[in-house]
Amino acid sequence: MNPDPTDEALRALAEPRRRDILRLVARDELAAGEIAAAFDVSRTAISQHVTVLKNAGLLVERRDGTRRLYRARPEGLAGLREFLDEMWAGALDTARRLVEAERGVVDEPGRSDRRRGTNRDSSRGRT
Amino acid sequence: MNPDPTDEALRALAEPRRRDILRLVARDELAAGEIAAAFDVSRTAISQHVTVLKNAGLLVERRDGTRRLYRARPEGLAGLREFLDEMWAGALDTARRLVEAERGVVDEPGRSDRRRGTNRDSSRGRT
DNA sequence: CGCTTCTGTCAGCGATGGCTAACGTTAGTC
């Protein structure tokens, strides 16, 4: 349904309770009931959270009799890590570039149009 | 208001449009209007998104006349990276442990209580 | 087969979230 795995993972992680569940299942393989017992909400709610996590690829299910055991699926976080690192690197680079530009030189446009007053020259341009 | 910075950052990033904004501002310092021009929604919507990102510490604002320039703030992602790495490591470790346990040996409990039927021994656990 | 255990699913409800339109505000221009 959702063609973007990163989006789905991010949305799944946006919920505190789902993060808690994931943390639990990252240390041990647990049954649905055991997970639910760790919280003070209904098992229904937990089941739904687990479904979301499963659809996001952050969880794997393994059946054992009537029980369903869940454990975290680290590869599900791979896309996110990639996204974060990319963003991190880009922002750091840009920050550095801006500081350098600020620090004296005219500035290094990259693409030179649309320059209006991005840095230095904060006020009074009037003659 | 929200004492958990990771939670706030995660919730901010859960929205695709906010990620787009962040991507834009990670490459250049842009004014609110310039950001808004890149999308086909109202400037109001963008302004609200920017506010969320700012509150999450993922953005910094700099004023220049009537304009407000924004750029990504890489440190805002630090907590998330930490969270992800921690989760990643834990899940990987657990996965490895489970595989080893599966592969023959009784299993290496670590903490030994609450062992009921987590792996091998698929049925009959009742007293 | 009947009973119990463990669990997912569905319907409905209150809360949250993103969007638009109208308004308020600040800085610069004449």
Added chain:
DNA sequence: GACTAACGTTAGCCATCGCTGACAGAAGCG
């Protein structure tokens, strides 16, 4: 001071979300 440009803010609308309660189904036991 009047006007304009560039923004943020507020109120209200509709969709989504998380939660509960009731129900359904599969597996083991007598």
